[in-house]
Amino acid sequence: MDIPLLDLKAQYKSIKNKIDDALMRVVESQYFVLSQEVESLEKEVADYCGALYGAGVASGTDALILAMRALGIGEGDFVITSPFTFFATSESISLLGARPLFADIDAETYNIDPNKIIKLLQSADINVRSRIKAIVPVHLYGQCADMDAITEIAEQFHLKIVEDCAQAMGAMYKGKKAGSFGSAGAFSFFPSKNLGAFGDGGIILSQDEAFIRKVKELRVHGSREMYIHEEIGYNSRLDSLQAAILRVKLLELDSWLERKRVIADKYDKAFTPLGILPPKVDENNVHTYHQYTIRLEDRDELMQYLNRKGISARVYYPVPLHLQPCYKNLGYSIGSFPISETAAEHVLSLPVYPELSEDKIDYIIQTVKSFFGS
Numbered sequence: 383m384d385i386p387l388l389d390l391k392a393q394y395k396s397i398k399n400k401i402d403d404a405l406m407r408v409v410e411s412q413y414f415v416l417s418q419e420v421e422s423l424e425k426e427v428a429d430y431c432g433a434l435y436g437a438g439v440a441s442g443t444d445a446l447i448l449a450m451r452a453l454g455i456g457e458g459d460f461v462i463t464s465p466f467t468f469f470a471t472s473e474s475i476s477l478l479g480a481r482p483l484f485a486d487i488d489a490e491t492y493n494i495d496p497n498k499i500i501k502l503l504q505s506a507d508i509n510v511r512s513r514i515k516a517i518v519p520v521h522l523y524g525q526c527a528d529m530d531a532i533t534e535i536a537e538q539f540h541l542k543i544v545e546d547c548a549q550a551m552g553a554m555y556k557g558k559k560a561g562s563f564g565s566a567g568a569f570s571f572f573p574s575k576n577l578g579a580f581g582d583g584g585i586i587l588s589q590d591e592a593f594i595r596k597v598k599e600l601r602v603h604g605s606r607e608m609y610i611h612e613e614i615g616y617n618s619r620l621d622s623l624q625a626a627i628l629r630v631k632l633l634e635l636d637s638w639l640e641r642k643r644v645i646a647d648k649y650d651k652a653f654t655p656l657g658i659l660p661p662k663v664d665e666n667n668v669h670t671y672h673q674y675t676i677r678l679e680d681r682d683e684l685m686q687y688l689n690r691k692g693i694s695a696r697v698y699y700p701v702p703l704h705l706q707p708c709y710k711n712l713g714y715s716i717g718s719f720p721i722s723e724t725a726a727e728h729v730l731s732l733p734v735y736p737e738l739s740e741d742k743i744d745y746i747i748q749t750v751k752s753f754f755g756s
């Protein structure tokens with residue numbers, strides 16, 4: 383049996399007529415960039431996430447870049463984030479001329495540990511501390527970071543928060559959705575994400591109208607009025623075709639997330655007795671299982687075994703950001719963030735998607751069990 387990590391063909395099949403109608407609506411209109419379609423999506427995603435305003439952009443990476451740029455983060459600034467995430471989180475900081483300052487993660491949720499943020503702030507040299515401008519918590523694998531603790535720290539140290547929500551559309555912390563806590567929430571619509579387009583895309587959400595206005599200027603070459611450029615901006619716009627697709631998928635999202643939680647529950651029950659650590663869901667959180675990520679000693683052996691049996695399983699992420707070749711100049715080394723390093727050595731993500739049939743779920747469970755000889 384062949385089981386991919388994600389089956390986007392099956393997803394398309396389940397909503398084909400609605401998607402095709404939406405695509406034709408845009409084709410007939412011949413408005414392809416931004417447009418009414420994007421404005422409607424911005425409003426609908428903001429409503430869904432409990433934010434007041436949204437601005438569609440070209441990718442999740444751009445969402446991070448434009449959000450931080452609109453908050454005034456730039457050359458010589460420092461931004462605190464997690465070393466255990468996809469590279470775009472810190473890349474966006476670096477591209478603005480700022481420097482990532484990493485704080486290690488919690489060993490069970492894999493999200494940035496607020497205690498490590500405090501330690502970092504307290505031990506930072508006074509020259510560095512005065513230039514730390516923001517915290518970028520990543521809601522990794524689809525579960526929110528500890529936003530109460532992070533918000534408290536941000537208030538105490540006068541820092542902005544830009545939530546990296548790329549993996550967490552629909553995730554909840556204490557009844558509030560990801561993207562509604564910080565100065566901004568940055569989301570990715572990359573096809574594999576909880577809400578995925580048919581290409582690249584992203585959105586920035588906020589409660590602050592003036593901030594979103596600024597983002598909307600930045601995404602069209604720093605221009606408020608056509609051909610008048612207030613500042614150097616970007617070409618980072620969301621396409622109408624993507625917006626039309628996303629508007630259809632947004633209506634399905636809650637039922638998809640619910641189905642993923644049912645699958646995750648089956649996995650949890652089957653794997654725990656094997657000595658595998660299933661994803662820890664913090665009591666304040668509703669997880670979205672962008673990834674279903676287990677931790678175990680013999681990670682590489684299990685991954686190879688599953689792959690041989692036709693089951694895709696992958697490591698997100700094998701090399702923490704502080705050990706990336708491009709960050710040699712930041713002065714970190716092996717041992718700088720031991721919890722992230724251990725996670726990178728032992729995590730493994732298994733297929734979890736709404737269209738996964740019962741027989742495939744059973745096959746995955748039985749195959750994992752057979753690896754452990756049970």
Ligand SMILES: Cc1ncc(COP(=O)(O)O)c(C=O)c1O
Nearest residue numbers: 441442443468470471548570572
């Ligand atoms: C945590 C995280 N941040 C940022 C991004 C960047 O999003 P995109 O690929 O849409 O640029 C991703 C997506 O891959 C991600 O997983």
